[in-house]
Amino acid sequence: MLAHQRQELILDAVRAHGGVRVADLVDRLGVSEMTVRRDIGELSRQGLVARVHGGAAALGRSSEEPGFAAKSTLRTDAKRAIARAAARFAEPGASVALSAGTTTVALAAELRAVTDLTAVTNSPRVADVLHDAGRTVVLSGGVRTPSDALVGPVARASLRALHVDVLFLGVHGLDVRAGLTTPNLLEADTNRALMDCAARVVVVADASKHGVVGLASFADLDAVDVLVTDGALDPADRPALADHVGELVIAAPLEEPR
Structure with missing residues (x-):
């Protein structure tokens, strides 16, 4: 050929x-x-x-939103490593929120091992993973996006009265100047609602998200308590990110099967 x-x-x-x-x-x-x-x-x-x-x-254009199926095939090992590193921020008996996304679905699989967990999410896929593990799950309503997020006024209204210990937030892009971004305006609004109901915000994002700027910014990096990413993040970019977020965590790579 x-x-x-x-x-x-x-x-x-x-x-x-x-x-x-x-x-x-x-x-x-x-x-x-x-x-x-x-x-x-x-x-x-x-x-x-x-x-x-x-x-x-x-x-990608700033308003383009990749579908869940397309994203789920990319950087799977990195997402699993990030999920494993992020799961330690959820303690037994805690209440947590998870946004939609392929990385948060990987994280949901890790959180099945956390006992007595109550989870709030706008992701039907995350809800299925945790519900099947016998965890208490509160699923928001809303309109479904290409990335399988439930967004819009119904989602925001359902989140308004809730309070969780920690939010695990997946993002379309993150940038020192633009902050956390998404190509979907309704998802930006819903992500802000998720952040408002959380005592602590943990962003889970693989290295390919760094420098990506979507149509709408919904938070500055200063609002992030912990950023969990992977070792593919350029070492030259790490100091600037570490200066803006509360804690920068580089997930250890998964061990190769013997």
Whole structure:
């Protein structure tokens, strides 16, 4: 298969799913990882895809909202590592809130081990994970977004009277100047409501979210008590983030299976 044919297939996959992993392309195209990375690099130079850690993603505009399925295939190991590191901030008997997102779904799986937990969420997927584990779950109402978040006036109204010990918040993007951002205006409003009901805010975001700026800012980084990310975050970027958030936690990588 010629290079331009491979690149067309990669571009088709990115357009169809919003993103694609290098490992999946290696299997699909029957070529080496180096060849796939070279093809992604060429597509990125042409301005056709965004080169991300572990694969390629569709070029994002500030108002574009990737779907849950597209995001769930990207940086899965990093999200699991972040979830494991963040779970220690939930104590037995605590009340917690979790926003929607692929990282918070991974975190919900970790929180199944926390006893006597009460969870508030605007994510049906998070609710399912914790409900199946026998935890008490309060699911907000609202309108469902492409990222599987329940948002809008109904969601905000259901959160207004609640008070939780800690919020685990996934974000579309975070930036020192723009703060926490999302491409969805209603989700921005709902995220603010989640933050308002929490005594402590823990943001869970893999390194690819750093420097991404969505359409709407909903909080400054100074409002974040803990930011949990992964080791792919550029060491040069860490001091500025650490200066703005209460605590910066770099999740340890998952151990390789023996």
